[in-house]
Amino acid sequence: MPLDANYIVVVISASAVSGIGTALVVGRIEAKREKIRKTEREQDALKIELKDLQIKLYQLEKDLNEWREKYYNAIQELISVKAELEESLIKLSLIDLELHTHDD
Numbered sequence: 001m002p003l004d005a006n007y008i009v010v011v012i013s014a015s016a017v018s019g020i021g022t023a024l025v026v027g028r029i030e031a032k033r034e035k036i037r038k039t040e041r042e043q044d045a046l047k048i049e050l051k052d053l054q055i056k057l058y059q060l061e062k063d064l065n066e067w068r069e070k071y072y073n074a075i076q077e078l079i080s081v082k083a084e085l086e087e088s089l090i091k092l093s094l095i096d097l098e099l100h101t102h103d104d
Helices: 005-103
Strands: none
């Protein structure tokens, strides 16, 4: 069976078109896969950044609680010192009053 030139051209053209079509489909699939990988890398980076921010927030909360405790302790100490001062002033006033009443 002799091969017709048109048949050969059609077969070669069909093969070329099929190869090009396959290459285009594979190219699109690879582009989608790369886009998915890129999105996953970006999501991973965001997860790491979020974890870092959570750690920093935890540290800030811890520091805040320590400072809050120090503040309340300082206020309590101030109240105690103020009470002692008022008590001392009252005692001094009484002593001063006694001294003035004895002088009369």
